[in-house]
Amino acid sequence: MNKIIRYVFADLLKNRTIVIYTLLLFTLSISIFNMESSSEKGLVSLMNIILFVVPLVSIIFSSIYLYNSAEFINLLVSQPLQRQKIWCSLFIGLASAMCISFLLGVGIPTLLFEASLSGLTLIGSGLFLSIIFVSVAMLISVWIRDKSKGIGLAILLWLYFALLFDALVLFFLFQFSDYPIENAMVAISMLNPIDICRIFMLLQVDLSAMMGYTGAIFRDFFGTGTGMAITAIIMALWAIIPVALSIRYFKKKDL
Template sequence: MNKIIKYVIADLLRSRTILVYTAVLLVLSFSVFSMEDNADKGVVSLLNIVLFVVPLVSIIFSTVYLYNSAEFMELLVSQPLRRNVIWMSIFIGLAGAVSLAFAVGVGIPVIFYAATASGLILVLCGCALSLIFVSVALWAAVRIRDKAKGIGLAILLWLYFALLFDALVLFLLFQFSDYPIENGMVALSLLNPIDISRILILLQIDISALMGYTGAIFRSFFGTGGGVALTIAVLILWSAVPLWFSLRFFKRKDL
């Protein structure tokens, strides 16, 4: 297992896509922080980059890599190796490389400019989103044999989590504006890892104070020890559940 992980990580770290991804994040992060006079303002400016770019790159890059590595996986399956070992090794290698690229690209500027709780949460949430969307990519790629359709599904999933989900939430807010549905919004936000990350980061900067009553509801839940523990558990589930379904399908799949 360790040999497969080392091979996948070494192969990915030589990838031009990963190198460009790291360099772009590094340049953007240093540029954003150098233009802001306050560390928290820099974190807020980086927030949208983390919430949109990181999931997009993680899911698309991982999906393309899996399709391009089909022959490599066939070779591994032909060896006396258990399929769950092969699949978990590929996941760990992919997730490790993508998370490392993000940690270098955003983590280093954060250390220099925003070594605060908000900066730390930004980096941790970015790494968590990398793991989650690599896991989702594995599920999409193993379910669909055709490469074009698989990449299309990956893009649709990203669009749903990054844009369509928030549009749905806004629609519900407008439709039920006469009812006290703030607690329901808290539960609904747990259905989207991007929203969870956004809330955790904004609460560290205390922008929730500008959100009025709704912000107070979010702070009363996510700001408590129990709320944080539940949030961490939900993020772990978002990473583990798609991976588990993809592993089940891979073990039965005829390559």
């Protein structure tokens, strides 16, 4: 298992897309921090970019890599190795590479310009999103055999989490604006890991006041120890459940 992880990790670090992704994140981070009048404003601007770019690259690149590695995976399956260990090794290798790329591209500049709790929150959010969307990509690639359909579904899921989900929430708010649904918004936000990270960041940079009464509800929940613990568990479930389902499916799949 360790040999497979090392092989996948080393292969990914040499991948041109990973190198470009790291350099792109690093260039964007340095540029944003230098352009903004304060590092806190730079953090907010960088957050808006990360919430779109990191999930997109993580889910699309991981899906393509897994589909392109089909022959390698078939070779591993033909060996006296447990399928569960093979799939877990691929996941750990992919997730590790995406996290290292993010740390080099965003983590280092953030620590240089804004080594605060807000900066650490941004880094933690990016790492969580990287792992979560690699996990989702694992489920897609094992569930859908056709490469073009799988990548298409990956793009659709990214569009849903990054754009459509917020539009549906706004529609929900408009339709039920006469009812006290602020508490329900906390539960709804848990259905989207991108929204969870966004709320956490807004609370850290003290912009929740811009969200009005709903912002106060979020602050009262996410700002408590219990709320943070529940949120951490939800984020962990977002990372664990898709890859756990993919392992179960991979063990039964006829390759």
